[in-house]
Amino acid sequence: MPEARVRGRVFSGMQPSGEAHLGNYLGALRQWVDLQHDHECFFCIVDEHAITGEFTPEELPGRIFDLAVSFLAVGLDPERSTIFVQSDVPEHTTLAWLFNAVTPLGDLERMTQYKDKSSRLESVPAGLLNYPILQTADILLYRASLVPVGEDQVQHLELSREIARRWNGRFGDFFPEPQPILSKAGRILGLDGNAKMSKSLGNTVGILADPEEVHARVRTAVTDPQRVRKSDPGRPEVCNVYTLHRHFTGPTLLPDIADQCRAATRGCVDCKHILSDHIVEHFAEARERAAELQARPSQVQEVLEAGAERARAEARATMEEVRHRMGMAWRECVPSRSGRA
Ligand code: AMP
Numbered sequence: 001m002p003e004a005r006v007r008g009r010v011f012s013g014m015q016p017s018g019e020a021h022l023g024n025y026l027g028a029l030r031q032w033v034d035l036q037h038d039h040e041c042f043f044c045i046v047d048e049h050a051i052t053g054e055f056t057p058e059e060l061p062g063r064i065f066d067l068a069v070s071f072l073a074v075g076l077d078p079e080r081s082t083i084f085v086q087s088d089v090p091e092h093t094t095l096a097w098l099f100n101a102v103t104p105l106g107d108l109e110r111m112t113q114y115k116d117k118s119s120r121l122e123s124v125p126a127g128l129l130n131y132p133i134l135q136t137a138d139i140l141l142y143r144a145s146l147v148p149v150g151e152d153q154v155q156h157l158e159l160s161r162e163i164a165r166r167w168n169g170r171f172g173d174f175f176p177e178p179q180p181i182l183s184k185a186g187r188i189l190g191l192d193g194n195a196k197m198s199k200s201l202g203n204t205v206g207i208l209a210d211p212e213e214v215h216a217r218v219r220t221a222v223t224d225p226q227r228v229r230k231s232d233p234g235r236p237e238v239c240n241v242y243t244l245h246r247h248f249t250g251p252t253l254l255p256d257i258a259d260q261c262r263a264a265t266r267g268c269v270d271c272k273h274i275l276s277d278h279i280v281e282h283f284a285e286a287r288e289r290a291a292e293l294q295a296r297p298s299q300v301q302e303v304l305e306a307g308a309e310r311a312r313a314e315a316r317a318t319m320e321e322v323r324h325r326m327g328m329a330w331r332e333c334v335p336s337r338s339g340r341a
């Protein structure tokens, strides 16, 4: 392995909610693509996490496939990265079960994501509570130390470090304490300009959406609420459309966009149109690649099969050591019977 690629393994995961959206891209995917050039990377479609939320067996396979297409379309390279589906590697859930033994219930109950999601449910599935244990197993199964994620995952990673520390304290130093790599984009708000961009809130723009759809979606975006009429001056610093401009509209045009908003010389409709043009352009190549992959689904399947095989080999090696250290390798202490054969 080249020297540049030994600075710590990278692992990250994404739930298969179908095609990735701008929040996934700016918060995570964009960094994944960069990291694969100088790190050994594992990128996982976490279907076993997805079943803690809403899903149907009919639509889950399509959501997995669409996310795999998004991964490949934005430039994840199966030659450089191991790209796979979580449930293809059974060791994820095995290790998660073992981590149950060293995770205090109170630590799980105080997770913001758990409190938030469970407060909206009448009946809370146990999987929602145990979710961060599975996430820890995902990472530590590959002994990864670097985890590129959006801000919302920082608390889960703190817990992952705690689990690694407790396990190491009891069974000997083996797992690294994984650190997040945060994107500069922070939390991307949805088109409502209020909540996190998230498929479940219906406030997303898909990265592979066709141009008409991007325009139609962006047209609905909420702008500065104080700018009621076109002649009212706007405040780019509070406008989510401007925040998105920062990511997709080049530095030469950006100051003009802000000035024209403040001076009310350009209306929001126009401003949104410029934004959607740039989004469409930014993902033009990805859309083309996606169309090619959709026409040849077996190619996507091959990538995921090969990825799972590579991942399984790593996972098996980790689990052998874990079982040994946790006292489950009982065959090691049974005297050999070869003499009686
Ligand atoms: P999920 O779709 O919830 O599995 O998220 C996958 C990755 O995208 C995680 O690293 C998240 O932190 C990141 N992510 C999802 N939504 C957003 C958002 N609105 N802003 C920034 N990052 C996000």
Ligand code: TRP
Residues within 6 Å of the ligand: 011, 012, 013, 014, 015, 046, 049, 134, 135, 136, 138, 139, 147, 149, 153
């Ligand atoms: N919980 C993450 C999210 O919702 C997805 C995830 C599962 C993950 N396992 C992971 C992210 C391991 C990083 C590492 O965004």
